[in-house]
Amino acid sequence: MKSVSCAILALLSISLSSGCTKTSSPSEEVIEYARSATPENPETAEVYQRSCMACHGSGTSDAPLTGDTNAWQPRMKKGMDTLLNNVVSGTGGMPPYGLCMDCNAAEFQALITFMATPAQI
Numbered sequence: 805m806k807s808v809s810c811a812i813l814a815l816l817s818i819s820l821s822s823g824c825t826k827t828s829s830p831s832e833e834v835i836e837y838a839r840s841a842t843p844e845n846p847e848t849a850e851v852y853q854r855s856c857m858a859c860h861g862s863g864t865s866d867a868p869l870t871g872d873t874n875a876w877q878p879r880m881k882k883g884m885d886t887l888l889n890n891v892v893s894g895t896g897g898m899p900p901y902g903l904c905m906d907c908n909a910a911e912f913q914a915l916i917t918f919m920a921t922p923a924q925i
């Protein structure tokens with residue numbers, strides 16, 4: 805479906821077609837999913853909604869969007885230990901502890917796993 809529309813755009817305009825090869829911006833469906841998705845575990849959900857969702861659930865932030873495989877795959881490749889370290893110390897626009905000062909490593913790991921899980925769309 806997506807490749808068909810890209811092919812049509814490519815025929816219409818070479819400059820427009822470059823938008824299709826950019827895989828980093830999430831689709832409307834993923835943005836929609838991220839807006840409302842929450843972890844199943846109630847405790848993880850509570851922390852997610854309180855601390856992470858404002859940035860990771862919103863397509864307007866630089867944060868990798870919840871459920872956006874393209875955004876999370878390269879980050880997951882760094883390994884969970886590196887990601888946990890970056891959450892604790894902060895990285896780029898990501899504040900230390902993701903604003904959850906009382907979260908422990910297991911909670912962060914559950915939150916990361918949830919956010920990196922491909923959107924159910």
Ligand code: HEC
Pocket residue numbers: 851852855856857858859860865866867868879882886887888890891895896897898899901902903904907912915916
């Ligand atoms: C104020 C906004 C904000 C909040 C709140 C926030 N994040 Fe982030 N997060 C970001 C941004 C922006 C990035 C991208 C940082 C970069 O790579 O430059 C990011 C990146 C990450 C990454 C990837 C780090 C890496 O090494 O690639 C993880 C993991 C993460 N956030 C987890 C969390 C968790 C867990 C929470 C909640 C406890 C949280 N974030 C809350 C903005 C936020």
